[in-house]
Amino acid sequence: MSERTTALVTGANKGIGYEITRGLGALGWSVGVGARDEKRRAAAVERLCADGVDAFGVPLDVTDDASVSAAARLIEERSGRLDVLVNNAAITGGMPQEPTRVDPATVLKVVETNVIGVIRVTNAMLPLLRRSAAPRIVNMSSSVGSLTRQSAPDADRTAGPVAVAYAPSKTFLNAVTLQYVRELSGTNILINAGCPGYVATDLNGFQGVRTPEQGAAIAIELATLPDDGPTGKFFNDAGVVPW
Template sequence: MTTVNTAQKVALVTGGNKGIGIAIVRGLAREGFTVLLGARSDQLGRAAAATVDGDVRPVVVDVTKQDQIDALVADVAREFGRLDVLVNNAGVNTLTFRPMEDLPKPTEENVDDFKNVYEVNVFGVVRMITAFLPLLLNADAPRIVNVTSKRGSIGEAGAWVGQPSMVYSSSKTALNAITVHYAREFADTTLKINGAAPGHVATDFNDFRGTRTPDEGAAVAVRLATLPADGPTGAVFEDDTQLTW
C-alpha cells in the first residue's frame, strides 16, 4: 500500500472480491473513499480491484485467521493511522457445501455446520471489530456496517418463509444481536454501528437465483457507511426500511 491523502477517508471491506462485496467496494470508491478490498488471496484481490475505478487497494485477509487480521491492522496503522469505515461483508452458508437441490432440514444440519458458518459470520466479525477498533476510534466519524440478512429476523413478516438453513439464518440473528450490543457501548461516541440487509441478491452464494443485482443490494451498506452525524446506530436496514429482528 502507498500513503493516502490524510483528508481522504479509508474503508475496509471484507469478502470484497465478488458479489455484494465488490459492489460495496464500487459504491464506496464512487463516494471518494480509498477502499481496501479484502480477499482471502492476493490473486483474487488484485483481479477484483482491477475492475473498479478509483483508489481501490487489494489486501489479504481471511476473517478466520487472527494472524492475517493482526498483520492487516499493522499495515493500516502504518499507512493511514486510522480506519473510517469497516464493512464486515465476508460470509458463508452451509449451502456453500451442499447442492442447492438438496436443501437441508434443520434436523439435517449439525454442529460442524454451525462451527463452519459461525466461524465466519459471527466470530469473524468479532475478530475484525476487536482488532480494528483502535483505528476506528482514531477517525472523526467512524462507521461499522455488518452485512446481515432479513433471514436473521424473528419478528419481520415473511422473513422465515422458505428459509433453507437454520444455521445461516441463526448466524445472522446472532450478528444482529452483537451489532446492537456494540452500538449500545459506543452510543455516546461518534462511532455508528448498523446492520445492512441487502435483500435477495443474485450471486454465486445462491446460484444466482436472487431477484436483485449486487449494486442494488450494496446500496444500503454504502448508505450506512456514509451516515451523517445524526444518523441511526444499532439498527438493521433493508434499503431505507428499518427491520425488526
C-alpha cells in the first residue's frame, strides 16, 4: 500500500490531463494516468516516470462500467485509498453544433463522456476517497457552461461558439457537481469545478491561447486545497466563475 498521497486523473495521457498529472507528481504524489488508449497511456507513464513522477497507468474508459470498476480495483490494490480524483476526460463532439443542425446522437455521446462518465467514475472511487484524510474531487468544467455567461448580451464574444452538445454538457456537469456537494455535505470531501481557460489542445484544433500547463494550474490548486478550503464552487485562475 502506498503511503504517498494518491491521485487519479482521467483523460491523462495528453494535453491538460497530462499536465495535471505532471504537476501533482511534482508534489511527490503517486498519480494514476487514467486513459483508454493503451499505447498513449504507456507512453505518458514512461515520460512522466522519466521526469521523476511516481506515475502508474490506469486503463480507463469512463463510458464503460466494467472498465471503471476495474480501475477502482487497481487503485485499491495498489494504494488502498484515493486522496484526489480529477475528472478531466472530455470530448467536444465536433462542430458545427447549432441546435437546428446537430445530430441528437452527438449530444448523447458528449453527455455520456462529459457528464455520465464523471458520475460513473466518481461513484466507483468514492469508497476509496472516503478512506482518505483529506479527499478532494475536481471536476474540470468550462466557462462556456456558465448560464450567466451564455445569457449575457456579449455571449458571442465571451461564451464561445454556439455548441448545443459541448457547452450544455458542461452546464450539466456543473449542476451535477452541486448535487454531489449537497449529498456529501458534512463530510470532509471538498468538491469543486475548475475552468482551465481556452487551452491549445486537440479538442479545439490547437486554436487555444493558453498552454496545457497553464490550463492545469486550476486543477492542481483545487486538488491541494486545505481542510478549510471551499467546496461547491466554480473557479478559474482569476477566481470564482458564475454558475
